Amino acid sequence: MKIYVLVKEVPDTYGDRKLDPETGLTDRATGDVVLDEITERALEVALCYADENPDTDVVALSMSPGSATASVRRALAIGAASAVHIVDEDLRGADLGLTAETLAAAIRRGEPDLVIAGNLSTDGSGGMIPAMLAEHLGYVQATALSAVEIGANSVTGTRSADAGTQEVAAPLPAVISITEALPDARFPNLKNTMAAKKKPLEVLSLADLGVSADPAAAPRTILTAVSEKPPRAAGIKITNDGDAAGQLVEFLMQNKLV
């Protein structure tokens, strides 16, 4: 079985995340970048299956700037057998439509049986790429899975959706997305980190994929305004000496909150 795992580099949420006021794009100069934690969990789902089924080929696929090579290598160090990194200047500020079209083109080239993605990016919080890929590829879609069982011909799981949970089953080929309820990825040890340097990492451009970023080709979503809100300031802080509750209720009354 061939599994494509969609891994994404995002600004580290533990740091300060900023948008460039001119372009409205993520400012990659401030703060650190990391492999999105949910996409690492997606990789773990694939690797668990590969542990049991040695003829499994796990490929990490990422579309990100050229500077993201280290993140792609991290996916190899965690355990993907090879990686595909889509890099193209024309993808700067790509909207969901262009992102999906580009990822779909790369997946089509690899013809995997299963595509595993995170349910939402922790930077953009789009939560839409997996369904868009299923539509592009003509694969069956099962999103927001909090438990997954991969079989030879199908994938089943528990979908945690808005109104409650339900069991779902999809014949392969399929695109699934998983939630943060699934386990953390294994840690890349030194040996795997060294081995990762030798694993195949293919870099593809839009031309390689036959995708055009020209807005005339398809409508794109563009940012038309960006503004930063002033950070919140701290207010009153008291230490409980026995009457903190009374003071709080007083504060709530003054502010017409009770």
Place this chain on the structure above:
Amino acid sequence: MGYPENPILVVIDVDPAGGVASSTGALIGAASTIGAPVALIVGGNLGATDAAAIAGAQVVLTAPGDPAALTVPITDALQAAYRQVKPDAVLISNSIAGRDVAGRLAVREKLAVSVDAIGVTRDQEGIVAHHSVYGGSFLTNSAPTHGTPVITVRQGAVGARADAATATVEELQVPASGAVAAVAGEITAVEQASSRPELRGASKVVSGGRGLGSKEQFVLVEQLADALGAAIGGSRAAVDAGYIPYAHQVGQTGVSVSPQLYVAVGISGAIQHRAGMQTAKTIVAINKDGEAPIFDIADFGIEGDLFAVVPQIIEALEARKK
């Protein structure tokens, strides 16, 4: 049949019983600020059609759907409605089901898509979606380069409501796309329906974190919420520890709330938690660690043991009511 001018196609989320989801009023309300709401209800009951009209839909399109097939039947119905109505915009709830349908429609009809809008407006150039990103630290506007935008709207974020309308109801003819769908089982609700306010859109929220220590002790959060008439939330640590279901997680990978009052009990205030609540009007924090980052954004902070303070607050609130 003819449709009103400037139609805005609104996809109504339907609950497992066939009724309309609580996001309906705000979705139709948002649509009414930029055009004439035309609602699409897939798999709804009779009451759902009425509810959409009461919420202000001028036309209600219905299709039977198929609860055993995931996403595809709704997408097919939406595509048929889109082609028939030729709307100025398509508004869909930013729910899991909503995002899936929005993404698939955008691909099928080659439309630009905007996610998680907290409002929509119309200017000379067309329809603009407004977003609050990175935990509300930035506000952005987005618009399509051309064509009709597909916009998902954050649940609980839009205050506008439309006047009730006498809707024309039309049953939609839906050609099947033939796309293969996953087989979906019955939906089991994660929790019992409760009389407490719903977290999304609540005007007051009390959230508990790891500091509560156990599921039994998390009851304190519930009691405080009830004394304030508030909805209940939790940190990811509280959700992971099983104190409260995931649907109550506040934060970057959970629900974003903007209530009048947010009370954080035994929550450190990690940046991912703050991302979901720092746009609250007033923030109260109770934490025994005076250095906890939650105090940096709290309007009223109490450094103290929550097991001592919270019962006293509940008592003081109860005493006031008498």
